[in-house]
Structure formats: C-alpha cells, structure tokens
Amino acid sequence: MIAERLAIPDVILFTPKSFGDDRGFFFESFNQQRFAELSQCSVQFVQDNHSKSQKNVLRGLHYQLAPKAQGKxxxxxxxxxxxxxxxxxxxxxxxGQWVGATLSAENKQQLWIPAGFAHGFLTLSDSAEFLYKTTDYYAPDYERSILWNDKDLNIQWPISELPSLSGKDQAGKSFKEADYFDH
Known part of the structure; x- marks a missing residue:
C-alpha cells in the first residue's frame, strides 16, 4: 500500500497493491497495523457505512462535532x-482549504479524512457504491452540514449542471456560519 499526503497533509490518499489476472483481482482493503504506520494515526474504527448514489448526486459537506467527531x-x-x-x-x-480526489472501483484508492474536516462527494458515473469506516458512531445531534457551493470555499466540483441534493444538504450553512473545531 502506498500513502500520499495531499495538499492538506492530514488528508491521505491510499493506493493498495492489487494482484490481478484473468480470473479477477485481490487486494487488502484494510490492515490496522499498516494504516497506523503509514498515517501515523492511532484510530479505532467502530462503524462501517455503505451508500449508493445515482449520477450527479452530491452528498455533503457533512461532519460531526466533538465529542462525537468522526474520522473517515x-x-x-x-x-x-x-x-x-x-x-x-x-x-x-x-x-478553510479543501482537497479533492477521484475515487473509483477501478483505481481502488481510499481517502483518510480525519476528524475536524467536513466531507462530501459527487457521483461521476451512472451510479456509485461508497463505503466508509468511521471512528465514532453516527450521532445526529452532533451532525452538521456546510453548503456544497459555498463561495468562500470555492470547491471546484467537476459539474456541468446543478447536482441532486438531499433536503438536509440544501439547508446546509455557509462556511462563515458553520460550527468549527477548536484544534
């Protein structure tokens, strides 16, 4: 597995070593010891989530506040x-800065997003199934959302039309109004 620290060094892109032939492929999708070594983070994952989204669905920007903050x-x-x-x-x-990466079934890459970050994604293919491990349980009382198109953040989403959003995401706060982490 290769770890690449992005422009914000706490966010890490992991590329697994995949072994394939005409029968298919195999790769180790998670190894606690290797993750700790490469990320220099000691975390315990407590929940796995799985979502499916259609093309042009945008989910986020979501996060949970302390004491229920989640790394993903x-x-x-x-x-x-x-x-x-x-x-x-x-x-x-x-x-107030952001980083982005294209994740796909083909590239098998994973992104480590520590607590203290808002997270979101846009589905680029006809549909996508998204898996994520979290370091704390879902706690709706601590959940927050920032608008995906906040002008201060100026995220360069690869879109040509307005994305499909949930009601919760449509009602997200601006970055200036958001609750932050005291880091």
Missing amino acids: LVRVVQGEVFDVAVDIRKNSPSF
Whole structure:
C-alpha cells in the first residue's frame, strides 16, 4: 500500500497493491497495523457505512462535532466519485482549504479524512457504491452540514449542471456560519 499526503497533509490518499489476472483481482482493503504506520494515526474504527448514489448526486459537506467527531476512511466499490475534504479546524494553517480526489472501483484508492474536516462527494458515473469506516458512531445531534457551493470555499466540483441534493444538504450553512473545531 502506498500513502500520499495531499495538499492538506492530514488528508491521505491510499493506493493498495492489487494482484490481478484473468480470473479477477485481490487486494487488502484494510490492515490496522499498516494504516497506523503509514498515517501515523492511532484510530479505532467502530462503524462501517455503505451508500449508493445515482449520477450527479452530491452528498455533503457533512461532519460531526466533538465529542462525537468522526474520522473517515472512504472508498468506492462500484463506479466513480469526486471526493472532497474541507479543513474546519479553526487553528489549523489550512483552515478553510479543501482537497479533492477521484475515487473509483477501478483505481481502488481510499481517502483518510480525519476528524475536524467536513466531507462530501459527487457521483461521476451512472451510479456509485461508497463505503466508509468511521471512528465514532453516527450521532445526529452532533451532525452538521456546510453548503456544497459555498463561495468562500470555492470547491471546484467537476459539474456541468446543478447536482441532486438531499433536503438536509440544501439547508446546509455557509462556511462563515458553520460550527468549527477548536484544534
């Protein structure tokens, strides 16, 4: 497995070593010891989530506040998405900055998004199945959402038309109004 720190170094793109032949492929999708070594993070995952989205569905930008903050290890097992992490840690040198990566079943890459980041993704293929591990349980009282198209964040989503959003995501706050992390 190869780990690449993105422009915000706490966000890490993992590329597994895949072994394939005419019968199919095999790769180790998660190894706690290797993850800790490459990320230099000691985390425990407590929940796995699986979602399916149609083309042009945008989910996010979601996060949970402390004490229920979640780190997420995300990947796509069918299709392709553009995945985004936004630093919302007030005292971070990259506060208010974002990074993005294209994750797909084909590239098998995973993105580590630590607690203190808002997360979202846009489905690029006809449909996509998205898996993610979290470091804390879903806690709706601590959940927050930032508008996907906030002008201050200026995320460069690869879209040509307005995305399909949930009611919760349509009602997200602007970045300036959002609740941040005291990091």
